[in-house]
Amino acid sequence: MSDYLRDRAYSGQRGVVPAFAKMTVRPAGFGQATGGGMASRKRAATGGGQHERMSAVDTAWLRMDGPANTMMIVSVMATATPVPTADLRRVLETRLLCFPRFRKRVETDPFGASWIEDSNFDLDAHLVVTELPGKDGRRELQALAATLASQRFDPARPLWQLHFVEHYGTGSAWVLRLHHCYADGIAMIRVLLSLTEQDAGPALAGAQAAESRPGRRGRRKGAADPLQLLDWVAQLTQPASDIVENALAEGARLLETGVHKLFHPEVAAAIALQASGMVGEFVRVVALPDDPASPLRAPLSGEKRVAWSEPLDLQEVKTVSRALGCTVNDVLMATVAGALGAYLRTEGFDTQGVSLRASVPVNLREADEATTLGNKFGLLFVELPVGVANPLQRAHTMHDTMQNLKGSQQPPLTLTVLGLLGMMPNVVQGPVLELFSRKGSLVASNVPGPQAPLHLCGQRITQMHFWVPQSGSIGVGVSILSYAGEVFFGLIADRACIAEPAQVVDRLGPEFERLLLAATVGVLGLEQRAPASQPAQRASKKVAGRKRTPAAGKPRRRKRVPQTAGNT
Numbered sequence: 001m002s003d004y005l006r007d008r009a010y011s012g013q014r015g016v017v018p019a020f021a022k023m024t025v026r027p028a029g030f031g032q033a034t035g036g037g038m039a040s041r042k043r044a045a046t047g048g049g050q051h052e053r054m055s056a057v058d059t060a061w062l063r064m065d066g067p068a069n070t071m072m073i074v075s076v077m078a079t080a081t082p083v084p085t086a087d088l089r090r091v092l093e094t095r096l097l098c099f100p101r102f103r104k105r106v107e108t109d110p111f112g113a114s115w116i117e118d119s120n121f122d123l124d125a126h127l128v129v130t131e132l133p134g135k136d137g138r139r140e141l142q143a144l145a146a147t148l149a150s151q152r153f154d155p156a157r158p159l160w161q162l163h164f165v166e167h168y169g170t171g172s173a174w175v176l177r178l179h180h181c182y183a184d185g186i187a188m189i190r191v192l193l194s195l196t197e198q199d200a201g202p203a204l205a206g207a208q209a210a211e212s213r214p215g216r217r218g219r220r221k222g223a224a225d226p227l228q229l230l231d232w233v234a235q236l237t238q239p240a241s242d243i244v245e246n247a248l249a250e251g252a253r254l255l256e257t258g259v260h261k262l263f264h265p266e267v268a269a270a271i272a273l274q275a276s277g278m279v280g281e282f283v284r285v286v287a288l289p290d291d292p293a294s295p296l297r298a299p300l301s302g303e304k305r306v307a308w309s310e311p312l313d314l315q316e317v318k319t320v321s322r323a324l325g326c327t328v329n330d331v332l333m334a335t336v337a338g339a340l341g342a343y344l345r346t347e348g349f350d351t352q353g354v355s356l357r358a359s360v361p362v363n364l365r366e367a368d369e370a371t372t373l374g375n376k377f378g379l380l381f382v383e384l385p386v387g388v389a390n391p392l393q394r395a396h397t398m399h400d401t402m403q404n405l406k407g408s409q410q411p412p413l414t415l416t417v418l419g420l421l422g423m424m425p426n427v428v429q430g431p432v433l434e435l436f437s438r439k440g441s442l443v444a445s446n447v448p449g450p451q452a453p454l455h456l457c458g459q460r461i462t463q464m465h466f467w468v469p470q471s472g473s474i475g476v477g478v479s480i481l482s483y484a485g486e487v488f489f490g491l492i493a494d495r496a497c498i499a500e501p502a503q504v505v506d507r508l509g510p511e512f513e514r515l516l517l518a519a520t521v522g523v524l525g526l527e528q529r530a531p532a533s534q535p536a537q538r539a540s541k542k543v544a545g546r547k548r549t550p551a552a553g554k555p556r557r558r559k560r561v562p563q564t565a566g567n568t
Contacts, residue, residue, distance in 0.1 A: 054106070054113040054181065056422035057375045057415065062106060062113055062181040063426050064433065064471050065152070068300035068494065071180040072159075073188050074149045075466040076141065076308075076490075079171040079459040085129055087457040088164060088174075092127060095195050101182060101373055105158050112422065113181075118158055125154075128163045136168055142306045145175050149304040149467070149492060153179060171459060184375040185445055185468050186363050191373075196454040196461065285410060288381065288439050291357050295347050296340075296441040298496040300475045305493050307501035308465050309508045311486035314451075316516065323519045324392070326399040329446055331515065332480050332487065333358075333384065334391070334398040336444065338511035341386035343504045354387040358444040358478070359437075361468060362411040375418075378411025381439055391515040437472025449483040465490040 054062065064071045096102055104115040132140040144163065153159040159179035166172050178188060291297065314328075321331045336358075341351050360380045365372075383401050388394040414436070421429045445468050454461045464483045467490060470476065475494030480487060489508050491501040498504060 051117075052104075052115040054115060055374055056112070056419040058181045058422070059112045060418040060422035060429065061375055062108070062179070063422070063429055064180070064469075066472070068302040068475070069470050069472070070149075070152050071469045071471065072149065072153070073178045073180055073183070073185060073466060073468055074145060074306075074492065075176040075178075075188070075192060076145050076173065076306075076463070077176075077192070077456075077461055077465070078141075078168055078173040078463040079456055080462045081171045081459045082166060083172040083457045083459050085164060085166055089123070089127060091195055091457060092123065092162070096191070097123070099191065099194075099373070102158060102160060105156065106179075106181065121158070125157055126161050128161060130163050130165055132165055132168065136165070138308075141165065141168060141173055141175075142308070146304045146306040146492075148175050148177055149306060150302060153177075171462070173463075180375065180469055183373045184363075184377050185361060185447060185466065186365060186377065187373050187375075188466070189447060189449065193450065193454070196456055197458065285381070285413065285439070286435070288357075290438040291441045292354060294349055294354075294356060294441060295344060296356065296476050296497050297473070298475070298494075300473065300494045301496040303495040305495055305498060305501045306467075306490070307505045308463075308488065308490040309505035311488045312509070312512055314482050314485050314487050317487060317512070320512075320516055320519050324395055324399075326395055327402070330399040330402055331395060331512075332446060333382070333402075333444065334395040335508055335512045335515065336478055336480070336489070337384040337386050337388070337398065338391060338394055338514070339504050339507035340384065340442075341389070342507050342511065343498075344386060346503070351387040355383040356386050356442070357440040358382045358384050358442050359440040359474065360444050360446070364411055364415060377415065379414040379436075380405060380408060380410050382444070384444075390518075391511065392518045395515060433472050437474050440474060442476035442478060443468060443470050443474060444478040444480070446480040447482075449481050451482070451484060453484045464488055467492040470494075 061071050101115060103118055103121050105118045107114050107116045130144070132144060134140055144165070148161075148163060153161070159182065161177050163175045163177075164172070165174060176192070182188075183191065317328055317331055320326075321328045324331070326334075340356070344351050358381075360382050361377045362380050363377050365376050382405065385394050385397045385401075388397055417432070417436075421432060445466075447466075449464060461483075464481050465479060465488055466481060467477045467479045470492075475497040477492045479490040479492075481490075482488070489505055491498070491505050493501050
């Protein structure tokens with residue numbers, strides 16, 4: 001999940017360590033409720049939360065399943081050496097099932113949905129041991145992931161499943177599927193980290209206590225905040241009953257402290273600014289033209305295809321970003337745009353002057369909300385310059401696009417819309433979602449993962465991939481995840497949109513090499529024309545010191561260099 005305002009997770013600044021690298025692996029009480037209202041506290045006091053109303057936003061994701069798209073997060077991981085099935089089972093029993101939600105099924109009703117304790121829960125129905133046919137290599141694992149991504153969950157059971165391949169290459173691999181109503185990508189990564197044996201930060205114990213504290217950080221307990229009444233981003237991630245109760249409680253405290261505060265000039269101005277910003281952003285989003293027709297916008301078949309590429313070296317990506325004055329996210333998204341453009345041109349599509357929009361998830365969690373399940377992210381519509389063939393021009397265009405989007409109200413707006421849809425009748429949701437899905441051609445998520453190597457059951461994890469679902473008529477999803485000093489790209493697509501995703505991901509390495517070469521030549525040429533500043537000299541030396549690029553179309557394999565969280 002890309003956070004366009006927090007690219008410093010990749011920045012290499014001293015003391016800046018991605019939040020994932022600080023997470024512990026022994027959660028206690030993690031992922032319980034999605035809100036701290038009175039109803040939540042009543043449930044906790046009366047029986048351990050066997051019946052819990054689903055939040056409005058999570059309900060919207062639950063209803064989003066369509067004939068061609070199932071709202072599931074798909075993750076693929078692999079280890080260097082085999083993991084015994086019995087050891088993995090014990091890990092799931094002790095580290096995954098301690099999150100109560102993974103023992104709960106979903107029950108819908110005319111007013112929404114609830115989490116219900118599954119009295120017949122059977123781990124064997126969720127841990128499926130399987131074998132790959134043939135050479136049990138990458139192609140076979142990709143085929144398994146594609147098949148599972150096309151299958152629906154059994155609605156009578158909790159909506160998650162892990163398919164375990166005990167023998168994959170020299171190690172093991174697994175495909176984990178989870179319905180999006182359980183968690184978003186940020187929360188899901190933390191769940192996956194809880195299964196590993198890297199314990200490099202503060203304990204997750206106490207998360208449940210943190211969840212039960214209502215209000216924002218730094219807010220004086222008991223004080224009324226008029227803006228809180230209008231803070232739909234926070235309210236709509238709670239169960240609907242909690243929204244009503246919290247609003248009544250806030251209203252009572254507001255009366256106690258004086259309604260006149262609401263009409264204070266500064267408060268009134270802040271409320272007006274917040275409201276006008278959201279309304280203005282809604283008008284701008286609705287006014288966006290539909291994305292242009294392209295092979296990526298074909299009618300969906302419901303049959304998925306999955307592929308991933310050889311990883312890029314994260315330090316090389318950082319070096320290019322510094323040399324060009326761009327962010328790491330700019331470089332990675334420009335690389336994706338280059339690969340998609342090259343693929344579309346081979347398909348006979350004229351990309352001259354064409355940009356395609358990507359729907360990019362943006363994390364909206366506060367720092368003290370990092371350990372909660374549920375969904376709290378918005379979407380940002382980002383123009384990908386697929387028609388720009390020059391790699392330098394494409395990177396700078398991407399940088400300008402992201403700069404213009406900083407401070408955009410699109411993420412909180414889309415989260416608000418989802419929450420409102422979750423409170424409305426289901427018949428309203430479909431047309432509104434289709435209105436938004438026509439604005440883009442793909443979903444692109446970018447997550448900074450842990451930079452220290454992780455282990456599962458004592459075996460080092462060598463690969464990490466995951467895909468968030470595509471909704472409405474969107475049939476293509478791109479995932480970018482950094483882990484242990486490498487950047488992993490993956491593509492999931494409906495067969496009607498991209499029949500062979502390998503034809504796209506195989507272009508990612510060469511596209512980055514073209515950008516690396518162009519940056520090297522550009523910086524060195526600039527140095528020859530005029531004296532460079534000291535930072536530019538250092539950047540150019542680092543770029544020039546890289547190995548020569550291989551022939552186009554043959555992405556080279558890089559040596560794996562152990563990285564630590566302290567040097568990212």
